Amino acid sequence: MRITFCTDLEKSVLVNNFEKRGWIHVNPEEEWNFYWAGMQTCRNLFGLESGYRMNDNQIINHFPNHHELTRKDLLVKNIKRYRKELERDGNPLAARAPNGKYLYLNFVPVTFVLPADYNMFVEEYRKNPQSTWIMKPCGKSQGAGIFLINKLSKLKRWSRESKTPFNPNLVKETYVISRYIDNPLLIGGKKFDLRLYVLVTSFRPLKAYLFKLGFCRFCTVKYDASMQELDNIFVHLTNVSVQRHGGDYNSMHGGKLSVDNLRLYLEGTRGKTVTDNLFKNITWLIVHSLKAVSYIISNDKHCFECYGYDIIIDNNLKPWLIEVNASPSLTSTTVNDRILKYKLIDNIISVVLPPNGIPE
Known part of the structure; x- marks a missing residue:
């Protein structure tokens, strides 16, 4: 056949x-x-x-309701619910530190959904008015519509401006607002994030595979947390679709570095123990984000899915889950990129199909 x-x-x-x-x-x-x-x-x-x-x-290649994991607002909602359920059951995984933070499940920045959680956000903001927050529209990707705020007035102005004069009753687009990771690990003075690929063939029982060849995506401009650079997307957003338009974009390496090279760099600068620990914590974060949705996703045996995980590492070598993409880009920006994505697809097919190649 x-x-x-x-x-x-x-x-x-x-x-x-x-x-x-x-x-x-x-x-x-x-x-x-x-x-x-x-x-x-x-x-x-x-x-x-x-x-x-x-x-x-x-x-x-998709589960029917994958958006429970891949929509920014639903991901956060499901992780919060998962932590609460574990806490209710007295599960030690949901233990908290004296300051109220989760000891083991604190891998998502503090996040609220707007407009619904506006008052809760304001309460949190007032505790630490010097902090910077990042706003993202829930239904968009590739860095579209994202901006940073560090003053409540900026959020109020946005809220006013996004109501259209022609239709003041228009339901506003849902946004998530997250505490901005303002101490990112820098390499060569630049901010980057990790793109890892995770293949899920079943949610119940959970069966997931992490592709070994991930990569880091770098900003083209050196990181600068000062106020005047708050609106400079080339400093803050690592999306290739954004950085490509920067004057310093290098099309040879595409601002990318392999995960293996990141590991070597960290072992050389920070030591092997903390580096191993970081990668352990990344695996942990992936597993628990999948467990948080495993009961909600329609587990159809005709489906599999490859998710693109975006993770930021701060300068304490703590990984933070930023978002999960349902359709990670298969566009190749460089030769290495093409080789990596070709291998990714080849690996996925080998896992999801039996040796004779016919789905059953």
């Missing part, structure tokens, strides 16, 4: 992988075995209106 595939994303790293295995490209209307679909396609396919039923030898 020849395997048939269809895809909404005409990315070479996908199509080359499929064709190298001798798979046949078909249209979604035809009989397909393997579908690498965009999120909208999955929404339509799993929607009640479609009534589509998958047969035993079909497999698709």
Whole structure:
């Protein structure tokens, strides 16, 4: 039996992988075995209106309600709920320090959803009025619509300006506002974040695989926490889609550094013990973020998903989960990038399909 595939994303790293295995490209209307679909396609396919039923030898690359993990507001809500449940059950994982912070589950910056949690945010802000916060629209990606604030007046102004004169009753877009990690680990004076890939083949029981080849994404401009640089996205946002437009962008290495090289750098500058500890904590953070949604995600055996984890490391070598992406970019900005993403897809197929290649 020849395997048939269809895809909404005409990315070479996908199509080359499929064709190298001798798979046949078909249209979604035809009989397909393997579908690498965009999120909208999955929404339509799993929607009640479609009534589509998958047969035993079909497999698709998203879980029906993956947004419980990948929407910024839902991720935070689910992690908060998970911690509360563990605490209620007296689970030692939910132990707190004397200052009220979680000892083991404190891996997400303090975050509120606006407009719903506005009053709670103001209360938290007043405890520490010197702090900087980062605002992100819940439904956008690639750094769109993000800005930093360090004064309540700026938030009030935003709130006023985002009500449109033509439609004052318009439901405002939901934003999350998080305490900005203002002591990021810098390399060469620049801020970076980690992009790691996590493949989940089942949520109940939880089965997840961490891809070894992640990378760091660097800002093109040196980090500067001063007030006048608050609006400079090239200083604060690591998204390649943002940094590409900076004057100092280097298209050879694309502002990227492999996780292996990060590890070597940290072992050389901070020592092996703390470096190992950091990577242990990163694994821990991934596992608990998945456990936090494992009961809510529709665990469909026809589904698997590769998530893009964005993690920031502060200068105490503590990792913070910033967000989880449902469709991590498969665009290659450099040669190394193409090799890495090609291997990523190849690995995913090898894990989700049995040796004879036919989903069952």
